[in-house]
Amino acid sequence: MLDVRRLHVLRAVVTSGSITAAAAHLGYTPSAVSQQMAALEKQAGTALLERVGRGVRPTAAGSLLTEHAALIGAAVARAESALADLRAGRTGSLSVRYFATAGSTLVAPALAWLRTEHPGVRVDLGLTDPRDPVREVARGDADLAVVIRTRGLVGDGFRLVHLLDDPYAAVLPLGHPLAGEDVIGLHELSGERWVGSEPPGPCLEPVLEACAAAGFSPGFVIQSEDYATAQGFVAAGLGIGLMPGLGLRARHPGVVVRPVRDPEPVRVISAAARESATGQPALRGLLAALREAATAGPWGGTRTRTAAAPD
Template sequence: MLDVRRLRLLRELAHRGTIAAVARALAYTPSAVSQQLSTLEREAGTVLLERTGRQVTLTPAALTLVAHAEVVLERLEQAAADLAATREGPSGPLRIGAFPSAARTILPAALVALEEGHPQLEPHVHELDPAEVAAALRTGEVDVALVHTYDFVAALPEPGLDTIHLFDEPMFLAAPRTMEPLPDDDPLRRWREAPWIVAPTTTRCGTMTMRACEAAGFVPRVRHVIDDFPTALALVGVGSGVALIPQLGVADPAPEIMLVPLPMQRSTWAACRRGALTRAAITAFASAVRSAASNLQPPRP
């Protein structure tokens, strides 16, 4: 009989690539991970890993087993969701991952709604970059997490995860009131000669900014690379450049900053392990976030 815990280790190895990375993620020692995978090979009766020095490669048999492991783990999540449905309302701990702008603007009201509507639920919030969400969900660090997508940046499907759409928010170009744009029909191309403040291109926000500018017919002249909306707005406020900011990032803009609405948006989703989407605690959380988002006031244009 194949052991589910060892199947989980094999799946993590397929996603992370090295035994050391699996050990760090799951709080094992590398030798313990190797021993468990060797035991799984004996259980499977076939070679799962090809070892070359410190490198390991999954064999075709291992990849087949990983695909089955995804199905098994999904069914276990569904079983947990079905058992939870037999209880009277959601209860117990709910570990929530959230990106900073949502944690600052959306989550406080959502947590109040959860406490009032489901007093037996115990939410625990972890601030997470969306790039870290998939790994945190698979290892069980969080049960549900907020992630976002931007126009111009397609979201790649993550094996073993489900998502549900929560809300959309408009994008704004933040510029100093002292900076004059060029005349143009395109609201983004007007700022083609301005210095730009962008997030790193390794982030979705940074990729979105570069692609949006390229679609408008220019390459932005990057002056600052900042992965934090409040810091970017502070630099805009002192005249250091312009930046693309979603609504949640400009809840209270300074008077010296003007916001230009753009025909673009950022979308926020709730992500969870596949099979857990019907879990009462997760549906309650999604409902609370949607309600909180619907009550947001648009920023001053």
């Protein structure tokens, strides 16, 4: 196999026309250049240079390899430039996953920032797998996923960065006896018919755990996995519900939303970032933009950590 560094030396010799001139250009001694050429000729299995007066000129094989050395040099220069662009965040790609209600509220404004600051970075978007939301990040198929954090959400290959504490509020039909209260004790909803708005999993767990702490289990009479539809059922007087702030951005005119206490259910929203990708400027910037979107939103959640700090 031909040595690329020796090809570079050959090109310098042919371009300058002498061993001595090439040595001066490269910062080598003439003896070192001669040794490099002898080794390259041995690798090539044929003579590459011939003497002409006080200089040298390439043989047919030498001319051939010099042409390829120029191509290799140009390719290396392009590779170095592309690498510099990637390191600076001017190019590259990010694979991002998210759950539905985080899409328009957190991911969309963060991606708008990314498009402005890193226009050359391509983004692959997709929904998380609700059964295992960090699976793609953990195995390196995605760079970042916006997830609901649960006690079992652990694994190798990624770090969790806190974005938002998203509290649940009581959603009541107009005219409900508790609709005039500023704050509702969760135990006051124990005897109600309930409209479910969460599928089994991390979004339902805070509701069930809070109700258990308040001394009851919610009696679901209708199940909907869509917040707009669930609000419609509540507005029709079919039951009450607990829904998170991100799910209540668009409110049905027939419902009243009130905070609950003792306890207040909260779902913790985090970004799971692939550990090996956190050095990329585009990913670091996207994390910061997600934190900014979490802070700026009108849904009443709280943000407590800095963008750079992993949980």
